[in-house]
Amino acid sequence: MNNKREDYLSWTDYFMATAFLAAKRSKDPCSQVGACIVNEDKKIVGVGYNGMPHGCSDDQFPWSKEKKYKLGTKYLFVCHAEMNAILNKNSADVKNCTMYVGLFPCNECAKLIIQSGIREVIYMSDKHSHKTETVAAKLMFDSAGVKYWQYIPQNPKVVIDFTEINWNNMTQLPSSPSKSSEEN
Numbered sequence: 748m749n750n751k752r753e754d755y756l757s758w759t760d761y762f763m764a765t766a767f768l769a770a771k772r773s774k775d776p777c778s779q780v781g782a783c784i785v786n787e788d789k790k791i792v793g794v795g796y797n798g799m800p801h802g803c804s805d806d807q808f809p810w811s812k813e814k815k816y817k818l819g820t821k822y823l824f825v826c827h828a829e830m831n832a833i834l835n836k837n838s839a840d841v842k843n844c845t846m847y848v849g850l851f852p853c854n855e856c857a858k859l860i861i862q863s864g865i866r867e868v869i870y871m872s873d874k875h876s877h878k879t880e881t882v883a884a885k886l887m888f889d890s891a892g893v894k895y896w897q898y899i900p901q902n903p904k905v906v907i908d909f910t911e912i913n914w915n916n917m918t919q920l921p922s923s924p925s926k927s928s929e930e931n
């Protein structure tokens with residue numbers, strides 16, 4: 748047991764998994780989105796998920812998508828994950844930070860991202876790429892010089908098993924050649 752573990756999470760997996768873990772808190776029955784903001788020292792400075800504003804009950808405000816009666820839908824009320832992550836920041840600001848997010852940001856979140864000084868957006872899904880909001884978001888990111896790229900994980904699953912802490916690691920096999928120093 749002299750060698751370090753080799754199957755540890757990469758930084759990118761770690762930050763994206765943090766965004767996805769936050770999304771598990773969402774009460775939205777259809778779309779659970781999480782966002783994680785990371786500074787230049789690779790420190791997490793903000794995490795958020797989509798939900799109703801403070802003081803607006805999850806049980807009273809609507810989660811419907813039915814657009815015929817606008818006031819009866821979630822769209823007028825729900826705070827997006829990106830907005831919450833920015834507002835939840837535990838640092839003075841989020842200038843030059845990177846945002847990891849489950850879904851490509853909408854135009855409203857793109858404005859918040861740009862104005863808050865975030866320089867890079869790493870997203871998992873671009874399933875709304877055809878929507879006007881997404882096209883507008885990309886136009887603004889391109890103009891403002893915010894970089895964005897889709898993350899394609901090597902392993903699609905990160906499993907958290909609470910019982911793992913009680914396992915006996917002494918039976919682990921010797922590890923394979925080490926990773927690049929960048930991954931330390």
Ligand SMILES: O=c1[nH]c(=O)n([C@H]2C[C@H](O)[C@@H](COP(=O)(O)O)O2)cc1CO
Nearest residue numbers: 775777778780797825827828851852853
């Ligand atoms: O960037 C986003 N971030 C975010 O948190 N959301 C949330 C708001 C809503 O709760 C939900 C979108 O609802 P739906 O996909 O079911 O129409 O996802 C939606 C977007 C839109 O891309």
Ligand SMILES: [Zn+2]
Nearest residue numbers: 827852853856
């Ligand atoms: Zn948004």
